Amino acid sequence: xxxxxxxxxxxxxSERIPSPQEMLTRLQQIDPNDFNIKSxxxxxxxxxxxxxxxxxxxxxxxxxxxxxxxxxxxxxPIISFLITAAxxxxxxxxxxxxxxxxxxxxxxEVMNRxxxxxxxFGLLPHFKPFLPDKYRHLWQSVKRGNYIYIExxxxxxxLLQKKLDPEKFTAIWYLTYPETDPENSEFTEEKxxxxxxxx
Numbered sequence: 207x208x209x210x211x212x213x214x215x216x217x218x219x220s221e222r223i224p225s226p227q228e229m230l231t232r233l234q235q236i237d238p239n240d241f242n243i244k245s246x247x248x249x250x251x252x253x254x255x256x257x258x259x260x261x262x263x264x265x266x267x268x269x270x271x272x273x274x275x276x277x278x279x280x281x282x283p284i285i286s287f288l289i290t291a292a293x294x295x296x297x298x299x300x301x302x303x304x305x306x307x308x309x310x311x312x313x314x315e316v317m318n319r320x321x322x323x324x325x326x327f328g329l330l331p332h333f334k335p336f337l338p339d340k341y342r343h344l345w346q347s348v349k350r351g352n353y354i355y356i357e358x359x360x361x362x363x364x365l366l367q368k369k370l371d372p373e374k375f376t377a378i379w380y381l382t383y384p385e386t387d388p389e390n391s392e393f394t395e396e397k398x399x400x401x402x403x404x405x
Contacts, residue, residue, distance in 0.1 A: 223327070225379075226375060229329070229375075230372055233329065233333070236323065236363050241316045241319065241320070241360050243316055246312040247309050272287075272289075273287040317353040324348055330359070331349040333375070337362055341361075341362050344358045344359060
């Protein structure tokens, strides 16, 4: 490895290096709402989403109904209440496990969406000079193909979309990848020679 080349340069040699404008466009095109786990989980539930909305009121109605029935039929309201509460607790556990399945599936879907953004040349790791130190572990994980830090990823994307200085990013990009700088005559001449050689 050339000591003057960054690790990102070395890894990206096999990929076409995009222009800084392309990278900035890709960044701005990301919609953080696409990573909303709750919304995706609701989409996965489909028509079953009404079950979670009605769970609490229906449980309260069942508890009150069976307690009153126990009071009138058996004159045992407390026992009826406890039995009904235990049954509802058990059903609630089953429902909660079902909810967790949807949440896990939604998280996996978000990770797949992040992977689709970061595949190939990547995105977030190239903006690391503009991210605070607290995101160091995030971009290192993303660079390794580990996309489990969803919340931090969303925060980092939002921060870059709002605070990034495009001119500074472009300047650093051309220093890192001088071959993408249209004003760099040395690399332009080399590229033209390569094109002629290929012909």
